Amino acid sequence: MKITIDEVARRAGVSKATVSRVMNNSKPVKQEKYDRVMQVIEELGFIPNPVARGLAHQKTGLVGVVIPDITNPFFAELVKGIEEVVRDKNYNMVLCNTFHNFEKEMSYLKMLREKYVDGIIFMTAKVTHEHRDFFRSSQLPVTFINRKCEDLNVSSIDIDNYQAAHDITTFFLKRGHRRVAIIRAPLTDKTSGYERFHGYRDAMQAYGIELNASLVMRSNFKIENTYKTVRRFLREEPAVTAIFATSDLMAIGAIKALQDEGIQVPHQVEVAGFDDIPMASYYHPSITTVRQPIAEMGRTATKILIREINGEKVKNRNLILPYQLICRESTLTSKVSGE
């Protein structure tokens, strides 16, 4: 049987207002009554109903987290970071997996909408018109991860994808590679994949190499897909000497494909990834990549979000965090020292 605040009040011989005050320290209560109430609460193991509390307060203590795919280690790591802060601040997290599906994204957003959660952490490949409408019309705090969105009044956290991709491409070029292929994500338009692609393109151009469509592979976020794409690619472009995969999962698919084609990594073809998911250092060969501070991004995003939930005016709410190039076995790092 459930115990309510009324029951506690009855047993302690006070009004429920007093019980509420004792529990929330919202107004002074005489020591004697205070103790009496506390004792009854203790005895009955009373826990106030969070739903009722939420109704009265107009907040639920819930943060919505919308991500494409939890089985992608990048997002798992992000969620881990988010969770740490959420927990620490006494919130809970409602996890929503969109599987990169725009309809699901919108339906989840609507589901979480107004009043249900106190704020949303949102990750998407592409910010559409509908998203904008949604976020504009809804007054609840939102933080974007992996995407800045200047025309929307949301906080955000990201790295400089363009520059990182530029750096890693240059890393290949500097050491003599000329036929550098790229594996890019499907979406165009202001996505991080787009930024990475342009970083690659411009780095190549800086070395006088025009964009060569036959060196551009398109894949998605599934290893399997990249694997197939790369195997097909290798039949047509056997002369490639380096591959820049725009995510570590893509790099894994690529390396596996190369090895299954009997091509040695890194000796015949070098591969670099992006993200630095935990597996990147334990894959064989371990993967050269761009380290994003993934969990840190999750933590920081959540801190910002919660401050905004609490009505704080956060000044620095659109962050670009530093990245780092990590050289591992999938590129011949011995050559690096010569640079």
Next chain:
Amino acid sequence: MKITIDEVARRAGVSKATVSRVMNNSKPVKQEKYDRVMQVIEELGFIPNPVARGLAHQKTGLVGVVIPDITNPFFAELVKGIEEVVRDKNYNMVLCNTFHNFEKEMSYLKMLREKYVDGIIFMTAKVTHEHRDFFRSSQLPVTFINRKCEDLNVSSIDIDNYQAAHDITTFFLKRGHRRVAIIRAPLTDKTSGYERFHGYRDAMQAYGIELNASLVMRSNFKIENTYKTVRRFLREEPAVTAIFATSDLMAIGAIKALQDEGIQVPHQVEVAGFDDIPMASYYHPSITTVRQPIAEMGRTATKILIREINGEKVKNRNLILPYQLICRESTLTSKVSGE
């Protein structure tokens, strides 16, 4: 500004009871009024406040999911399966990461307790006394994944860990291996790790080999830890010819360690894992393992839980799903055909 049911009622010229009836089809309403109400709802884009609804209904539409670590691909896959069903049934999922920490586990359970969520999907390495007390005293539906618990009135879903481990060990033994090492998880006592360990032990004994403590490695769920453990192990036990890692992450750590010691997998040492996480087939070499129907377990667990939330009496509520031995490159499968 927020629109409430009162506002809708006012504009439609009916009572809020009628609006509620229209929205829930809980009682017939004259066509004319029905249409009028629907139109106002449409116009205003009215969405009933789920918290208020929850208060009245005494349910939140939330399912708590307690897992050790979302960055472990096994759990990520599980959560994916859970999510699919949760979403389909119009529930939402509150994700809780315990990081294998017992205190966090209990504090999360308490947090989710009574009335906050409608049910809990729970995964833990070890079911303690405190857990039992908690689940006994709380009347909310609970489903365990990866653990059956006969003395507790909870539904559960699992595979036969003992037999699977027995099979995979026998798979090594049949093909002539005698020095088969095992990497086991830390906890003892009724855990799936315990079952797997015993399956190994008994399979060895069936071949007349007594348990040899020097062939037993202890590690945890982190790749890094296993990596270090195996490297250390190899200095002392270079004669090992096969390693049974009781999880795929352990297998990855082990293979990486072997390769870094200059030992060829599978030619010098064979390795098998457990779980069949997605990475198992894309690692290099791909990993022989026991396939658990991970996402399926998540889905089924959730279906059972939701039926129990709805007050159904589920008959078959303690399931043991089939597993499957998957041979890949980390063992010399050519030998298999000869068996």
Next chain:
DNA sequence: TGACAACAGGAAAGCGGTTTCCTATAATAA
């Protein structure tokens, strides 16, 4: 000792829905 401020704590009004209860009206039977 009287006037006024400070304070503790109860009653009641929300928060935003759902549902019971009851009445007025329409439909059916006699």
Next chain:
DNA sequence: TTATTATAGGAAACCGCTTTCCTGTTGTCA
């Protein structure tokens, strides 16, 4: 045509907690 039964729909209670509002007490100062 009248008595009886269905039915639609409004008023109000309720879910369980918070908070405002107000009153009765105590404390302070002149």
